[in-house]
Amino acid sequence: MIRLDNLTKVFDTPKGAVTAADHISMEVPSGEICILLGPSGCGKTTTLKMINRIIRPTSGKVFINGEDTTSLDTQDLRRNIGYVIQQIGLFPNMTIEENITVVPKLLGWDKAKYRERAREMMHMIALEPDAFLKRYPSELSGGQQQRIGVARALAADPPVMLMDEPFGAIDPINRAVIQDEFLKMQQDLKKTIMFVSHDIDEAIKMGDRIAIFREGKLVQYSEPDELLAAPKNDFVESFLGEDRALKRLNLVKVRDLASEEIGLVRPDDTLATALQRIESYGYLNSIVMVNHKRQPVGIITAPVARTTQGHCRDHYQSVPVVVSLDDDLRKVASLMFAHDMTWVPCVDDDGRIVGQITQRAITHHLGSRYRAHSKGDDGVALDEASPSSAPKE
Amino acid sequence: MPTLNLAGAGRLLVLVAVFLAGVWSQSSGVIDDFIFYLPDVHYLAVQHLWLTVMSGGLAILVAIPLGIWLSRPSMARVAESMMQVLNVGTTIPTLAVLALSMSFLGIGTVPAVFGLFVATLLPIARNTYTGLKGVDPALKEAAAGIGMSPTQRLLRVELPNALYVIFAGIRTALAINIGTVPLAFLIGAGGLGELIFTGIDLYDPVMMLSGAIPTALLAVVVDMLIAITAFVVVPRGVNPGRA
Numbered sequence A: 001m002i003r004l005d006n007l008t009k010v011f012d013t014p015k016g017a018v019t020a021a022d023h024i025s026m027e028v029p030s031g032e033i034c035i036l037l038g039p040s041g042c043g044k045t046t047t048l049k050m051i052n053r054i055i056r057p058t059s060g061k062v063f064i065n066g067e068d069t070t071s072l073d074t075q076d077l078r079r080n081i082g083y084v085i086q087q088i089g090l091f092p093n094m095t096i097e098e099n100i101t102v103v104p105k106l107l108g109w110d111k112a113k114y115r116e117r118a119r120e121m122m123h124m125i126a127l128e129p130d131a132f133l134k135r136y137p138s139e140l141s142g143g144q145q146q147r148i149g150v151a152r153a154l155a156a157d158p159p160v161m162l163m164d165e166p167f168g169a170i171d172p173i174n175r176a177v178i179q180d181e182f183l184k185m186q187q188d189l190k191k192t193i194m195f196v197s198h199d200i201d202e203a204i205k206m207g208d209r210i211a212i213f214r215e216g217k218l219v220q221y222s223e224p225d226e227l228l229a230a231p232k233n234d235f236v237e238s239f240l241g242e243d244r245a246l247k248r249l250n251l252v253k254v255r256d257l258a259s260e261e262i263g264l265v266r267p268d269d270t271l272a273t274a275l276q277r278i279e280s281y282g283y284l285n286s287i288v289m290v291n292h293k294r295q296p297v298g299i300i301t302a303p304v305a306r307t308t309q310g311h312c313r314d315h316y317q318s319v320p321v322v323v324s325l326d327d328d329l330r331k332v333a334s335l336m337f338a339h340d341m342t343w344v345p346c347v348d349d350d351g352r353i354v355g356q357i358t359q360r361a362i363t364h365h366l367g368s369r370y371r372a373h374s375k376g377d378d379g380v381a382l383d384e385a386s387p388s389s390a391p392k393e
Numbered sequence B: 001m002p003t004l005n006l007a008g009a010g011r012l013l014v015l016v017a018v019f020l021a022g023v024w025s026q027s028s029g030v031i032d033d034f035i036f037y038l039p040d041v042h043y044l045a046v047q048h049l050w051l052t053v054m055s056g057g058l059a060i061l062v063a064i065p066l067g068i069w070l071s072r073p074s075m076a077r078v079a080e081s082m083m084q085v086l087n088v089g090t091t092i093p094t095l096a097v098l099a100l101s102m103s104f105l106g107i108g109t110v111p112a113v114f115g116l117f118v119a120t121l122l123p124i125a126r127n128t129y130t131g132l133k134g135v136d137p138a139l140k141e142a143a144a145g146i147g148m149s150p151t152q153r154l155l156r157v158e159l160p161n162a163l164y165v166i167f168a169g170i171r172t173a174l175a176i177n178i179g180t181v182p183l184a185f186l187i188g189a190g191g192l193g194e195l196i197f198t199g200i201d202l203y204d205p206v207m208m209l210s211g212a213i214p215t216a217l218l219a220v221v222v223d224m225l226i227a228i229t230a231f232v233v234v235p236r237g238v239n240p241g242r243a
C-alpha cells in the first residue's frame, strides 16, 4: 500500500516559486495499479519522484505499507522500490545480465541466486536467456530494452513499483504488446504500482485507479469506469474526450453483460418449430442452429421459416459473427455496427453457445452512471438481457 | 594479374627501396656512424622515457581526480569557470610552459617534469570533466533511483560510461607530452632532445636522426600502448572500437 499525505513540492526557480505538487493525498491499495494522468507539466513526475526521494518533498509524507518513509535510509528505501523511467536508462557499459542483477547485487544476494534470478526474469519477460543475457543494451531493439528495464526494476521483487511513462518511447504496436504482457505479469505479481501516463487510453487499459492531475492538484481519483461515467468537472470531462462513453466499452467484458438465455434450434428440428421458437422468444428475425455440441452452425431466418417446409438442416444460412466471453464490449459494438445486428451470440473457449449479448444491454450499461465496478455485482446484466427485451431482428 | 594490385606493388617498391638504402648506408659507413651513437641513444632514451613516465603518470594521477571532483554536482557553480581557466591553460604553447617553469624552478629535471606535468594535466582533466558531465542524465537518475550510493554511481555507472572520453584525453595528453620532452633538453633535463638539438647545431644529420628516430618511435609505441589499454579496459558496450 502506498499512501501520500499532503505531499507538496515547491520549486524555487529564477522566475519565482513553482508549486509542482500541491497537497496531494491519496492511497493506492496493495496489489493495484494507480495511474497518474494529466497534461504535460501538471506534476505527475514530481509526485512520483517524491515517493523514492529523487525529488525531496517540500512538505507532506509518504507511507509505504503503513510505514512513514521519512525515517528510512534513502538508499534502503530505493532498493525496495522498483523504478522504471521513460528513457529506459539501461546501463550501456553492462551486459543485460549485469543490468538485471544490479539491485540484487546491491542487496548482497549471492552469485548463484542472482544469476538464477536473471534467467527467471528473462523467462518472465519472454526473452530467451541464452540469447540475450550476455549482450549489451545497444544490441537490443527499443521494445526489448524496455522489457529489460521492467525486468531490472522487478529483479529484487520489490513490493512497490514506480513507473514514469514506461512505455512512452515505444511505437504503438509494440507498446500494446508490452502493456498486455505487463498486465499478465501483474496478475501473478500483484505489485503496488504508481504509473505515470499522459495517455488516457493507456490509463484505462492499465489502471485499477486513475488519478487526474491539473496544475499540481489532484482533481479526481476514481476507478476507470467511474471516472468515465462521472467526471467530476469540466476539466476532467474535456481531458477524457468526447468519446468517453465509447472508452468505457473497453472496460467491460462480454462476460459481464451476456444473457444466458438464448433460443436455439437443432438441425433435426422442423422449420415450423424454428418459427414457433422465434416467436415465443420474441425474436424478430432469426434463430441460431447448433450441432450436438451446442456449437453454432447456422441461423434460420424468420422469412424462410415462414414460407418453407422441411428441416432446419437444409435451410440455414451461415452465422455472421460470434464473440467470446472474454472479448470487450468495444469489439462487440464494432461487430454489431459492421454486421448491422442488434445481438450477437456468445461462445465459450470450446466454441459452444453460452448466451447472447444485445445492443440494449450495452446502451443500458453505458447509461447507468454509477454501475458498481466491484465483483459480485453483475446482476444488472442478467435482468437486462432477458429474451423479451432482446428482440432479434 | 588482379591479385597483384597497387598495394602489393607499392609494398614491393618500399622493400626494394629499403634494401637499396641498406646497401648504400652500409657502403657509405652511415650505419657505423649510427652505431657510434648507440650508447648515447640508449642512455638518453631511458632518460627521455623517464621524463614522460614521471610527468605523465603524475598528471594522470592528479587530473582524473580533479576532473571527477569538478564534475560533482556540489561543484557545479565553480566548475565551469575553472574549466575555462584550464582551457586557456591548454592554449599556452608547451615551450612557453617549460620556460615559465624554468624561471620559477631553475634548470634540471624538476622544472622539466613540472612543465610537462602541467601541459599533460590539462587535456586529461578537461576530458574527464566533460566525459563525466556528458553521461546521460537518465543513467544517473536510474542509478540513483535503483538505490546506488554516490560512490557506487560514480564507479559503476559514471566512470565506465565516461572512460572512452577519458582515454581520448590521456592519448592526446601523452602525445603532447612525448612531443614536448625533446624540448626538456633546453632547460637541462637531458633526453633525446640532446642529440636532436646538438645535431642541428653541429649540422650533423646522423646525430640529429639518432635522436629524432627513437623519439618518433617512442611516440608511436606509447600511443599504441594507450590505444590497446583503452581497447581492453573500456567496457564493450560503450567502446566504439569493439562495437
Ligand SMILES: Nc1ncnc2c1ncn2[C@@H]1O[C@H](COP(=O)(O)OP(=O)(O)O)[C@@H](O)[C@H]1O
Pocket: A011, A012, A013, A018, A019, A020, A038, A039, A040, A041, A042, A043, A044, A045, A046, A047
Ligand atoms: N527541477 C525543477 N525545477 C523547477 N521546476 C520544475 C522542476 N521539475 C519540474 N518543474 C516544474 O514543475 C511542474 C510539474 O512538472 P512535472 O512533474 O515534470 O510534470 P509532468 O510530469 O506532469 O509533465 C512543471 O511546471 C515544471 O516546469
Ligand SMILES: [Mg+2]
Pocket: A044, A045, A046, A196
Ligand atoms: Mg513527466
